[in-house]
Amino acid sequence: MSVHSPALQNRPLFLIAGLLFLSALMRFSLHADDAWAFAQPSPKEQPEEVQERALNFCAQNGEPEALILALEEKRQRLAQQEDALRTQELVQKISIARIKDQLKELEAAETALSDMIARAELAAEKDVSQLIAVYSAMKPKQAALLFEEMDATFASGFLGLMKPRIAADIMADLSPEKAYALSVLLAGRNASVPSR
CATH class of the missing domain: 1.20.5 (Single alpha-helices involved in coiled-coils or other helix-helix interfaces)
Known part of the structure; x- marks a missing residue:
């Protein structure tokens, strides 16, 4: 009596199953x-x-x-x-x-x-220029009366833009306190500007 191993007995089944699988795969891919x-x-x-x-x-x-x-x-x-x-x-x-x-x-x-x-x-500069021309044309005593009433910072701005001779005549007619305050402002006007 010959004895076959179980692996050898199932070989044809595996072969048939593999062929069927390949056939299905080919049909599907086609x-x-x-x-x-x-x-x-x-x-x-x-x-x-x-x-x-x-x-x-x-x-x-x-x-x-x-x-x-x-x-x-x-x-x-x-x-x-x-x-x-x-x-x-x-x-x-x-x-x-x-x-x-x-x-x-x-x-x-x-x-x-x-x-x-x-x-x-430009309009503001023109207005300031016009006011400077007006104050410069006034007699120093009349202009000094106006500058005496002005805020010191505001007045020093006008004086700084006037010709030095006209500004000096106006400051000569100011009270000593006002003249001093304006002088301090005029002197310190450019102090914060860098020198270099």
Whole structure:
């Protein structure tokens, strides 16, 4: 009586099972590309038409419908993601355009404000120049009466811009206290300016 080992007895079964598996794998791989191609819609097709075509293909080729449906669902998800990305990109472009428009408006407002400040400074300088001309044309005693009533800082500003001879005549007619206060302010006017 000959004794065969159990591994040798099961060898034909393993061989048959392996061949069946390879056959199924080959059939699946041959039709998977066709199934994917059928699952892709033409530009004019609606998802329902694609699904119907896929089901017909499965029925003709004996492939499982679940594979085709899964591929179609995946395609639809990808299409939705693509739409969401397009929408997000559009929103970003609109936001960037709005920001650019706002920057242009801010730049225009800044330019207008700079022009307005320049005009105001020019007008103020013109007004000060005119007042200096008026005070310089007055008799020193009359101008001294006005300077006596002015704030010392304000008065020293005018005196500093006048011709030295005219400013000296006005200060000579001021009270000693006011003349001293104005002298201190005039002397310290440029003290904070760096020497270098």
